[in-house]
Amino acid sequence: MKTPAPYAVTESVSRGRQHAEPPPHERGEFQRDRDRIIHSTAFRRLEYKTQVFINHEGDHFRTRLTHSLEVAQLSRSIARALGLNEELVEAIALAHDLGHTPFGHSGQDELNACMEAFGGFEHNFQSLRIVDVLEERYPAFDGLNLMFETREGILKHCSPDNIHALGELGRRFIEGRQPSLEAQVVNLTDEMAYSNHDVDDGLRSELLSLEQLDTVAIFAQCRREAEACWPGLAGRRLVHETVRRMINALALDLITQARANITQSGVETPDDVRAAPALAEYSGEMRPKLRELKAFLFKNLYRHERVLRMTNQAQRIIADLFAAYMGDLDALPPQHRARAQSNPDDIKARAIADYIAGMTDRYAVKEHRRLYGKSEANAAL
Protein backbone atom coordinates (compact mmCIF):
# COMPACT_ATOMS: atom_id res chain seq x y z
CA MET A 1 0.00 0.00 0.00
CA LYS A 2 1.21 3.52 -0.84
CA THR A 3 1.85 5.98 1.99
CA PRO A 4 -1.58 7.37 2.74
CA ALA A 5 -2.33 10.97 1.79
CA PRO A 6 -2.83 13.33 4.76
CA TYR A 7 -6.58 13.45 4.09
CA ALA A 8 -6.88 9.63 4.15
CA VAL A 9 -8.40 7.87 7.16
CA THR A 10 -5.73 6.11 9.21
CA GLU A 11 -5.81 4.22 12.49
CA SER A 12 -4.16 7.14 14.26
CA VAL A 13 -7.03 9.52 13.47
CA SER A 14 -9.77 6.88 13.76
CA ARG A 15 -12.59 7.16 16.28
CA GLY A 16 -12.10 3.45 16.90
CA ARG A 17 -14.53 0.77 18.01
CA GLN A 18 -17.56 0.95 20.31
CA HIS A 19 -16.19 -1.84 22.51
CA ALA A 20 -12.47 -1.60 23.27
CA GLU A 21 -10.45 -4.58 22.02
CA PRO A 22 -6.75 -5.45 22.11
CA PRO A 23 -5.00 -4.41 18.88
CA PRO A 24 -4.69 -7.11 16.19
CA HIS A 25 -1.40 -8.90 15.51
CA GLU A 26 0.24 -8.56 12.12
CA ARG A 27 -2.65 -6.76 10.47
CA GLY A 28 -4.26 -3.36 10.71
CA GLU A 29 -7.59 -2.46 12.31
CA PHE A 30 -9.27 -1.89 8.93
CA GLN A 31 -7.95 -5.19 7.61
CA ARG A 32 -9.53 -6.75 10.66
CA ASP A 33 -12.85 -5.08 9.75
CA ARG A 34 -12.66 -6.43 6.20
CA ASP A 35 -11.88 -9.91 7.52
CA ARG A 36 -14.81 -9.79 9.97
CA ILE A 37 -17.16 -8.83 7.15
CA ILE A 38 -15.96 -11.64 4.88
CA HIS A 39 -16.44 -14.18 7.69
CA SER A 40 -19.95 -12.99 8.54
CA THR A 41 -23.06 -15.05 7.77
CA ALA A 42 -24.71 -12.11 6.02
CA PHE A 43 -21.78 -11.89 3.60
CA ARG A 44 -22.07 -15.54 2.54
CA ARG A 45 -25.78 -15.10 1.89
CA LEU A 46 -25.03 -12.46 -0.75
CA GLU A 47 -24.17 -15.31 -3.08
CA TYR A 48 -27.84 -16.23 -3.35
CA LYS A 49 -29.36 -12.79 -3.38
CA THR A 50 -30.57 -11.12 -6.55
CA GLN A 51 -28.90 -8.10 -8.02
CA VAL A 52 -31.24 -7.77 -11.04
CA PHE A 53 -31.60 -11.34 -12.30
CA ILE A 54 -32.73 -14.06 -9.96
CA ASN A 55 -30.25 -16.76 -9.24
CA HIS A 56 -31.72 -19.57 -11.28
CA GLU A 57 -31.90 -17.50 -14.49
CA GLY A 58 -28.28 -18.31 -15.25
CA ASP A 59 -24.85 -18.88 -13.76
CA HIS A 60 -23.19 -15.85 -15.32
CA PHE A 61 -25.33 -13.01 -14.04
CA ARG A 62 -24.19 -10.85 -11.16
CA THR A 63 -25.40 -11.68 -7.72
CA ARG A 64 -25.09 -9.38 -4.71
CA LEU A 65 -21.84 -11.16 -3.91
CA THR A 66 -20.11 -10.67 -7.25
CA HIS A 67 -21.47 -7.10 -7.39
CA SER A 68 -19.90 -6.39 -3.98
CA LEU A 69 -16.58 -7.87 -5.13
CA GLU A 70 -16.62 -5.66 -8.22
CA VAL A 71 -17.33 -2.60 -6.07
CA ALA A 72 -14.42 -3.58 -3.80
CA GLN A 73 -12.06 -3.97 -6.77
CA LEU A 74 -12.99 -0.60 -8.30
CA SER A 75 -12.81 1.09 -4.91
CA ARG A 76 -9.36 -0.25 -4.18
CA SER A 77 -7.98 0.87 -7.55
CA ILE A 78 -9.38 4.37 -7.16
CA ALA A 79 -8.35 4.60 -3.50
CA ARG A 80 -4.80 3.66 -4.43
CA ALA A 81 -4.66 6.33 -7.15
CA LEU A 82 -5.88 8.96 -4.67
CA GLY A 83 -3.69 7.85 -1.75
CA LEU A 84 -6.69 6.75 0.33
CA ASN A 85 -7.02 3.87 2.79
CA GLU A 86 -7.43 0.77 0.60
CA GLU A 87 -8.43 -1.55 3.41
CA LEU A 88 -11.13 0.82 4.56
CA VAL A 89 -12.70 1.16 1.09
CA GLU A 90 -12.56 -2.60 0.71
CA ALA A 91 -14.34 -3.14 4.02
CA ILE A 92 -17.04 -0.58 3.20
CA ALA A 93 -17.53 -2.02 -0.30
CA LEU A 94 -17.86 -5.61 0.88
CA ALA A 95 -20.39 -4.59 3.54
CA HIS A 96 -22.39 -2.03 1.59
CA ASP A 97 -25.12 -4.44 0.43
CA LEU A 98 -25.28 -6.81 3.43
CA GLY A 99 -28.73 -5.46 4.35
CA HIS A 100 -30.36 -6.23 1.03
CA THR A 101 -33.53 -8.31 1.12
CA PRO A 102 -34.05 -11.26 -1.22
CA PHE A 103 -35.19 -10.35 -4.76
CA GLY A 104 -33.34 -7.08 -5.15
CA HIS A 105 -35.08 -3.72 -5.05
CA SER A 106 -38.56 -5.17 -5.37
CA GLY A 107 -37.98 -7.13 -2.15
CA GLN A 108 -36.79 -4.01 -0.36
CA ASP A 109 -39.79 -1.96 -1.57
CA GLU A 110 -42.25 -4.59 -0.45
CA LEU A 111 -40.68 -5.10 2.96
CA ASN A 112 -40.66 -1.33 3.40
CA ALA A 113 -44.39 -1.29 2.60
CA CYS A 114 -45.04 -4.12 5.11
CA MET A 115 -43.10 -2.19 7.76
CA GLU A 116 -44.80 1.16 7.08
CA ALA A 117 -46.56 1.28 10.44
CA PHE A 118 -43.43 0.11 12.29
CA GLY A 119 -40.73 2.52 11.15
CA GLY A 120 -40.19 1.25 7.58
CA PHE A 121 -37.36 -0.81 6.15
CA GLU A 122 -34.30 0.55 4.40
CA HIS A 123 -31.55 -1.76 3.10
CA ASN A 124 -28.74 0.70 3.73
CA PHE A 125 -29.72 1.12 7.36
CA GLN A 126 -30.15 -2.65 7.58
CA SER A 127 -26.53 -3.15 6.44
CA LEU A 128 -25.44 -1.11 9.44
CA ARG A 129 -27.87 -2.99 11.71
CA ILE A 130 -26.29 -6.29 10.63
CA VAL A 131 -22.74 -5.22 11.49
CA ASP A 132 -23.83 -3.36 14.66
CA VAL A 133 -26.43 -5.71 16.12
CA LEU A 134 -27.53 -8.79 14.22
CA GLU A 135 -24.40 -10.83 13.57
CA GLU A 136 -23.85 -13.16 16.53
CA ARG A 137 -20.19 -14.10 16.47
CA TYR A 138 -18.47 -12.70 19.54
CA PRO A 139 -18.84 -13.54 23.21
CA ALA A 140 -18.40 -9.94 24.38
CA PHE A 141 -20.71 -7.98 22.08
CA ASP A 142 -23.45 -8.10 19.46
CA GLY A 143 -22.52 -7.43 15.84
CA LEU A 144 -18.98 -7.12 14.52
CA ASN A 145 -17.82 -4.09 16.52
CA LEU A 146 -16.39 -2.39 13.43
CA MET A 147 -14.36 0.81 13.33
CA PHE A 148 -16.32 4.07 13.31
CA GLU A 149 -15.14 4.95 9.78
CA THR A 150 -16.26 1.61 8.35
CA ARG A 151 -19.72 2.14 9.86
CA GLU A 152 -19.76 5.74 8.64
CA GLY A 153 -19.11 4.47 5.10
CA ILE A 154 -21.82 1.81 5.27
CA LEU A 155 -24.47 4.35 6.29
CA LYS A 156 -24.88 6.28 3.06
CA HIS A 157 -28.13 7.91 3.99
CA CYS A 158 -30.33 8.01 7.03
CA SER A 159 -34.02 8.71 7.67
CA PRO A 160 -34.84 11.43 10.22
CA ASP A 161 -36.28 8.78 12.58
CA ASN A 162 -32.97 6.96 12.79
CA ILE A 163 -30.65 9.96 13.03
CA HIS A 164 -30.99 10.46 16.77
CA ALA A 165 -30.73 6.80 17.67
CA LEU A 166 -27.36 6.69 15.92
CA GLY A 167 -25.61 9.38 17.99
CA GLU A 168 -22.25 10.40 16.54
CA LEU A 169 -22.83 8.41 13.36
CA GLY A 170 -26.14 10.14 12.64
CA ARG A 171 -24.90 13.63 13.46
CA ARG A 172 -23.40 14.30 10.05
CA PHE A 173 -26.84 14.10 8.47
CA ILE A 174 -28.12 16.82 10.82
CA GLU A 175 -25.05 18.95 10.35
CA GLY A 176 -24.88 18.39 6.58
CA ARG A 177 -21.30 17.08 6.68
CA GLN A 178 -19.75 14.62 4.25
CA PRO A 179 -18.33 11.23 5.21
CA SER A 180 -14.63 10.38 4.61
CA LEU A 181 -13.28 10.38 1.06
CA GLU A 182 -13.08 6.59 1.33
CA ALA A 183 -16.87 6.46 1.88
CA GLN A 184 -17.48 8.94 -0.93
CA VAL A 185 -15.45 6.81 -3.34
CA VAL A 186 -17.34 3.59 -2.52
CA ASN A 187 -20.65 5.36 -2.98
CA LEU A 188 -19.63 6.28 -6.54
CA THR A 189 -18.01 2.95 -7.41
CA ASP A 190 -21.22 1.16 -6.39
CA GLU A 191 -23.05 3.10 -9.10
CA MET A 192 -20.11 2.67 -11.51
CA ALA A 193 -20.13 -1.10 -11.00
CA TYR A 194 -23.85 -1.71 -11.45
CA SER A 195 -24.28 0.71 -14.36
CA ASN A 196 -21.67 -1.28 -16.26
CA HIS A 197 -22.36 -4.83 -15.18
CA ASP A 198 -26.08 -4.34 -15.78
CA VAL A 199 -25.26 -3.44 -19.40
CA ASP A 200 -23.29 -6.67 -19.66
CA ASP A 201 -26.00 -8.76 -17.96
CA GLY A 202 -28.72 -6.99 -19.95
CA LEU A 203 -27.04 -7.93 -23.23
CA ARG A 204 -26.29 -11.47 -22.07
CA SER A 205 -29.94 -12.01 -21.13
CA GLU A 206 -31.02 -10.45 -24.45
CA LEU A 207 -33.31 -8.07 -22.64
CA LEU A 208 -31.13 -5.32 -24.15
CA SER A 209 -29.69 -5.12 -27.66
CA LEU A 210 -26.56 -3.43 -29.03
CA GLU A 211 -28.76 -1.30 -31.29
CA GLN A 212 -30.69 0.01 -28.28
CA LEU A 213 -27.49 0.72 -26.36
CA ASP A 214 -26.07 2.64 -29.31
CA THR A 215 -28.56 5.38 -28.45
CA VAL A 216 -26.61 5.94 -25.20
CA ALA A 217 -23.69 8.34 -25.78
CA ILE A 218 -21.07 6.75 -23.52
CA PHE A 219 -21.78 3.26 -24.86
CA ALA A 220 -21.77 4.37 -28.51
CA GLN A 221 -18.51 6.25 -28.03
CA CYS A 222 -16.72 3.34 -26.32
CA ARG A 223 -18.04 0.88 -28.88
CA ARG A 224 -16.73 3.08 -31.73
CA GLU A 225 -13.32 3.25 -30.03
CA ALA A 226 -13.26 -0.53 -29.56
CA GLU A 227 -14.17 -1.15 -33.21
CA ALA A 228 -11.57 1.36 -34.42
CA CYS A 229 -8.85 -0.50 -32.47
CA TRP A 230 -10.15 -3.96 -33.39
CA PRO A 231 -11.83 -3.87 -36.82
CA GLY A 232 -14.35 -6.68 -37.21
CA LEU A 233 -14.67 -7.27 -33.47
CA ALA A 234 -18.11 -8.72 -32.68
CA GLY A 235 -20.18 -10.74 -30.20
CA ARG A 236 -19.21 -11.11 -26.53
CA ARG A 237 -15.69 -9.77 -27.07
CA LEU A 238 -17.08 -6.53 -28.49
CA VAL A 239 -19.40 -6.20 -25.47
CA HIS A 240 -16.58 -6.83 -23.01
CA GLU A 241 -14.21 -4.44 -24.77
CA THR A 242 -16.90 -1.73 -24.81
CA VAL A 243 -17.85 -2.18 -21.15
CA ARG A 244 -14.18 -2.27 -20.16
CA ARG A 245 -13.68 1.08 -21.89
CA MET A 246 -16.74 2.57 -20.18
CA ILE A 247 -15.47 1.53 -16.75
CA ASN A 248 -12.05 2.90 -17.55
CA ALA A 249 -13.45 6.21 -18.77
CA LEU A 250 -15.56 6.60 -15.63
CA ALA A 251 -12.77 5.62 -13.24
CA LEU A 252 -10.21 7.93 -14.84
CA ASP A 253 -12.68 10.81 -14.90
CA LEU A 254 -13.50 10.30 -11.23
CA ILE A 255 -9.82 10.12 -10.23
CA THR A 256 -8.92 13.25 -12.21
CA GLN A 257 -11.86 15.29 -10.92
CA ALA A 258 -11.39 14.15 -7.31
CA ARG A 259 -7.67 15.02 -7.45
CA ALA A 260 -8.46 18.51 -8.75
CA ASN A 261 -11.14 19.00 -6.08
CA ILE A 262 -8.80 17.81 -3.32
CA THR A 263 -6.06 20.19 -4.42
CA GLN A 264 -8.42 23.10 -4.82
CA SER A 265 -10.11 22.57 -1.45
CA GLY A 266 -6.77 22.40 0.41
CA VAL A 267 -8.03 19.62 2.75
CA GLU A 268 -5.32 18.27 5.05
CA THR A 269 -7.14 15.86 7.34
CA PRO A 270 -10.16 13.53 7.18
CA ASP A 271 -12.09 16.04 9.28
CA ASP A 272 -11.33 18.75 6.70
CA VAL A 273 -12.79 16.35 4.13
CA ARG A 274 -15.93 15.93 6.25
CA ALA A 275 -16.39 19.70 6.50
CA ALA A 276 -15.81 20.34 2.77
CA PRO A 277 -18.36 19.81 -0.01
CA ALA A 278 -18.27 16.34 -1.64
CA LEU A 279 -14.80 15.98 -3.19
CA ALA A 280 -15.23 12.65 -4.97
CA GLU A 281 -17.32 13.36 -8.06
CA TYR A 282 -17.31 13.05 -11.83
CA SER A 283 -16.50 15.96 -14.12
CA GLY A 284 -19.26 18.19 -15.44
CA GLU A 285 -18.79 16.50 -18.80
CA MET A 286 -19.16 12.94 -17.45
CA ARG A 287 -22.12 13.48 -15.12
CA PRO A 288 -24.81 13.82 -17.84
CA LYS A 289 -23.37 10.78 -19.67
CA LEU A 290 -23.68 8.59 -16.61
CA ARG A 291 -27.14 10.00 -15.91
CA GLU A 292 -28.20 9.08 -19.45
CA LEU A 293 -26.90 5.52 -19.04
CA LYS A 294 -28.71 5.07 -15.72
CA ALA A 295 -31.98 6.44 -17.12
CA PHE A 296 -31.64 4.04 -20.05
CA LEU A 297 -31.14 1.06 -17.73
CA PHE A 298 -34.05 2.09 -15.56
CA LYS A 299 -36.44 2.33 -18.50
CA ASN A 300 -35.23 -0.63 -20.56
CA LEU A 301 -33.85 -3.14 -18.09
CA TYR A 302 -35.17 -2.57 -14.56
CA ARG A 303 -38.67 -1.96 -15.95
CA HIS A 304 -38.48 -4.67 -18.60
CA GLU A 305 -41.57 -6.83 -18.68
CA ARG A 306 -39.61 -9.99 -17.76
CA VAL A 307 -37.93 -8.30 -14.81
CA LEU A 308 -41.27 -6.83 -13.66
CA ARG A 309 -42.92 -10.24 -13.77
CA MET A 310 -40.29 -11.50 -11.36
CA THR A 311 -40.80 -8.35 -9.29
CA ASN A 312 -44.51 -8.97 -8.85
CA GLN A 313 -44.00 -12.54 -7.70
CA ALA A 314 -41.21 -11.51 -5.37
CA GLN A 315 -43.44 -8.89 -3.79
CA ARG A 316 -46.20 -11.42 -3.23
CA ILE A 317 -43.73 -13.73 -1.51
CA ILE A 318 -42.38 -11.04 0.81
CA ALA A 319 -45.87 -9.76 1.68
CA ASP A 320 -47.16 -13.31 2.30
CA LEU A 321 -44.20 -14.22 4.52
CA PHE A 322 -44.58 -11.05 6.57
CA ALA A 323 -48.33 -11.65 7.03
CA ALA A 324 -47.78 -15.29 7.98
CA TYR A 325 -45.21 -14.52 10.68
CA MET A 326 -47.12 -11.54 12.07
CA GLY A 327 -50.21 -13.75 12.33
CA ASP A 328 -48.43 -16.72 13.88
CA LEU A 329 -45.10 -16.39 15.64
CA ASP A 330 -44.88 -20.17 15.85
CA ALA A 331 -44.08 -20.11 12.13
CA LEU A 332 -40.73 -18.49 13.00
CA PRO A 333 -37.60 -20.44 13.94
CA PRO A 334 -36.99 -20.42 17.73
CA GLN A 335 -34.30 -17.74 17.90
CA HIS A 336 -36.34 -15.26 15.82
CA ARG A 337 -39.49 -16.19 17.70
CA ALA A 338 -37.74 -15.37 20.97
CA ARG A 339 -36.91 -11.87 19.71
CA ALA A 340 -40.45 -11.29 18.46
CA GLN A 341 -42.36 -12.69 21.44
CA SER A 342 -43.86 -10.67 24.33
CA ASN A 343 -42.78 -7.41 22.78
CA PRO A 344 -44.72 -4.42 21.47
CA ASP A 345 -45.82 -4.70 17.84
CA ASP A 346 -43.01 -2.59 16.41
CA ILE A 347 -40.30 -4.75 17.98
CA LYS A 348 -42.14 -7.88 16.90
CA ALA A 349 -42.41 -6.53 13.35
CA ARG A 350 -38.71 -5.54 13.34
CA ALA A 351 -37.66 -9.04 14.38
CA ILE A 352 -39.75 -10.44 11.52
CA ALA A 353 -38.31 -7.92 9.04
CA ASP A 354 -34.78 -8.85 10.17
CA TYR A 355 -35.58 -12.50 9.53
CA ILE A 356 -37.10 -11.90 6.09
CA ALA A 357 -34.37 -9.45 5.04
CA GLY A 358 -31.72 -12.02 5.90
CA MET A 359 -33.22 -14.67 3.61
CA THR A 360 -31.66 -15.62 0.31
CA ASP A 361 -33.97 -15.73 -2.72
CA ARG A 362 -34.20 -19.49 -2.70
CA TYR A 363 -34.79 -19.71 1.05
CA ALA A 364 -37.66 -17.19 0.78
CA VAL A 365 -39.24 -19.32 -1.96
CA LYS A 366 -38.79 -22.45 0.15
CA GLU A 367 -40.38 -20.80 3.19
CA HIS A 368 -43.25 -19.57 1.06
CA ARG A 369 -43.89 -23.11 -0.23
CA ARG A 370 -43.73 -24.47 3.33
CA LEU A 371 -46.30 -21.95 4.57
CA TYR A 372 -48.57 -21.61 1.53
CA GLY A 373 -47.92 -24.75 -0.52
CA LYS A 374 -47.06 -24.59 -4.19
CA SER A 375 -48.90 -21.59 -5.60
CA GLU A 376 -48.95 -19.14 -8.47
CA ALA A 377 -46.76 -16.78 -6.45
CA ASN A 378 -43.86 -19.19 -6.00
CA ALA A 379 -44.25 -21.49 -9.00
CA ALA A 380 -41.95 -19.66 -11.39
CA LEU A 381 -39.30 -18.61 -8.87
Ligand code: MG
Ligand atom coordinates in the same frame (compact mmCIF):
# COMPACT_ATOMS: atom_id res chain seq x y z
MG1 MG B 1 -24.55 -1.98 -4.38
